[in-house]
Amino acid sequence: MDKVTRLASENRVVIFSKSSCCLCYAVKILFQELKANPEVHEIDQEPEGREMEKALMKLGCSAPVPAVFIGGNLVGSTNEVMSLHLSGQLAQLLKSPQPIS
DSSP states (O other): OHHHHHHHHHHSSSEOTTTOOOOHHHHHHHHTTTTTEEEEGGGSSSHHHHHHHHHHHHHTTTTSSSEETTTTEEESSHHHHHHHHHHHHHHHHHHOOOOOO
């Protein structure tokens, strides 16, 4: 869990993903198109990937991937990210200089 929380707070936008997940791909492309420059961690390529997946679930992810963090705080998975994007709130979160609580 410590590794996940540390990685999630090291950059403004962090995505935990799996390289073979199509929903992860869609979320990564969305953030790239929004010019958010996300830090992406492919947990299926990490030696501690299974533990990271369990830690993400303990943090409250409805699905272990994609798990999106902005400002070190969990935003959620695909459904939450897409809902925020469609309502215009995702762009506002990305522009906000303050940490998200």
